[in-house]
Amino acid sequence: MSEFPYADRFPVNRRLPEQGRPRQEILDELAVIAAEEDDTWAGGRISGTIYSGDAEHYAFLTQAYGRFAHVNALQRDLCPSMTRFEGEIIAMVLDLMHAEAVTEADPGIEPAGLVTSGGTGSILHALLAYREHARATRGITIPNIVKPETAHAAFDKGCHLFGIEARTVPVDPETTLVSPADVAAQIDQNTIAVIGSAGSYPYGTVDPIEALGELAAERGVGLHVDACLGGFILAFANELGHPVALFDFRVPGVTSISIDTHKYGYAPKGSSVLLFRDKALRTAQYFHLVGWSGGKYMSPGMDGSRSGGLLAATWAALVQYGREGYRRHAAEILTTAAAMRAAVTAHPELRLMGRPTFCFSFTSNDFDIYHVADFMRPHGWRFNGQQYPNAIHMAVTRPQTRPGVVAAFTADLAEAVGYARQQHAAGAHPQLGAVYGGVEGGLTRESEAFIAAFMNAMLDTQQSLPPVTETGP
Numbered sequence: 001m002s003e004f005p006y007a008d009r010f011p012v013n014r015r016l017p018e019q020g021r022p023r024q025e026i027l028d029e030l031a032v033i034a035a036e037e038d039d040t041w042a043g044g045r046i047s048g049t050i051y052s053g054d055a056e057h058y059a060f061l062t063q064a065y066g067r068f069a070h071v072n073a074l075q076r077d078l079c080p081s082m083t084r085f086e087g088e089i090i091a092m093v094l095d096l097m098h099a100e101a102v103t104e105a106d107p108g109i110e111p112a113g114l115v116t117s118g119g120t121g122s123i124l125h126a127l128l129a130y131r132e133h134a135r136a137t138r139g140i141t142i143p144n145i146v147k148p149e150t151a152h153a154a155f156d157k158g159c160h161l162f163g164i165e166a167r168t169v170p171v172d173p174e175t176t177l178v179s180p181a182d183v184a185a186q187i188d189q190n191t192i193a194v195i196g197s198a199g200s201y202p203y204g205t206v207d208p209i210e211a212l213g214e215l216a217a218e219r220g221v222g223l224h225v226d227a228c229l230g231g232f233i234l235a236f237a238n239e240l241g242h243p244v245a246l247f248d249f250r251v252p253g254v255t256s257i258s259i260d261t262h263k264y265g266y267a268p269k270g271s272s273v274l275l276f277r278d279k280a281l282r283t284a285q286y287f288h289l290v291g292w293s294g295g296k297y298m299s300p301g302m303d304g305s306r307s308g309g310l311l312a313a314t315w316a317a318l319v320q321y322g323r324e325g326y327r328r329h330a331a332e333i334l335t336t337a338a339a340m341r342a343a344v345t346a347h348p349e350l351r352l353m354g355r356p357t358f359c360f361s362f363t364s365n366d367f368d369i370y371h372v373a374d375f376m377r378p379h380g381w382r383f384n385g386q387q388y389p390n391a392i393h394m395a396v397t398r399p400q401t402r403p404g405v406v407a408a409f410t411a412d413l414a415e416a417v418g419y420a421r422q423q424h425a426a427g428a429h430p431q432l433g434a435v436y437g438g439v440e441g442g443l444t445r446e447s448e449a450f451i452a453a454f455m456n457a458m459l460d461t462q463q464s465l466p467p468v469t470e471t472g473p
């Protein structure tokens, strides 16, 4: 990572400029930078990250966003549009996750939702809701959750922030799935919720949600299903002939679901939906300060001011695609993922992790799989590196469905396997380590100082401080 990205071509701003610059000059500068960065994923060789990649769609979202970017969604008296957009987003996603099953089973329960800033936002609000609800209804003051080891790191982040104990259950190394009996053994009178993924970030596999639902209902605890990644794909998988077990509100014990509009919902970054079986859970985490000198303050979630642009653009993405559009893209992605997996399983040296869906991970019993990643990186491939065991991860998105990508993957992978065998025979160590997000360098669980230095390097380049003298860069 360069300490001064783009400093060789464009001015470095370490003071607020005294005189502003012409708009066109700024837009030209941004156009150069954006075009170069778009080139990195345009070939379809980057795992995840870019979910749509459709320039026309992005232009459309930007128009919708631009109409409302300056609007504060917190102030509804000024913008009834936000009540419409947010309400309809929640209704449409509740419908996708079969909330009708909730009221059919018990007309006294009303499902509800919350639009948040991303998958982490949805998971944090879910944990806060479970904690507050359990405190109010069960008197729990030292709460815990029980989560499979594969559940997203955001659950641990939420536990860290909200004083909840995270009880982590190992998964079966073959199936990558959690055993309901192992989860049951960790539940006690202070458990507020158990977690399942559909699918999990590391392996794209779906936890046994029906069994976890039965367990949760029997023990009187919540079951949060994390469909952040998979929701908009797996909702269509069965009708497209890629069978997956039920994971939504049709499973009686499921009490909340997180599902990211900013991933396979093809909305702009900064949007996700959290759904609750029972509105009481959502209400439990509302915040208000009615005696404040600034007036009666209340906010439905953790954010204060929120951009109306994100609500408008998320709404626009949903109504623009409709079920037909999402189904069509899910079909392309599921077919592409199956073809890429076939390229993997054609090599006896490679092993898929469990039974994946739209994204998958693979490892090798014969050599360190990072040799494969090392070989493919110069060919433009960027996988996410995983650990325990070392594996490489491909989240298949629309850029991979472009013509020629599967064929290139198949050909490059075949060469990479040959390279890995040679490297292994020569006793060589691979160059790539395993950090979420694909950072290079071998890391151990303990390297906290290294991790702090890495994040500091991201935030505190020399560029991020004002110059001490007039002659700074």
Ligand SMILES: *Cc1c(COP(=O)(O)O)cnc(C)c1O
Binding pocket: 118, 119, 120, 121, 152, 154, 197, 199, 200, 201, 226, 227, 228, 229, 230, 260
């Ligand atoms: C991406 C992801 C999250 C976290 O979402 P962010 O949008 O990165 O905050 C949570 N769970 C799963 C399964 C994910 O893939």
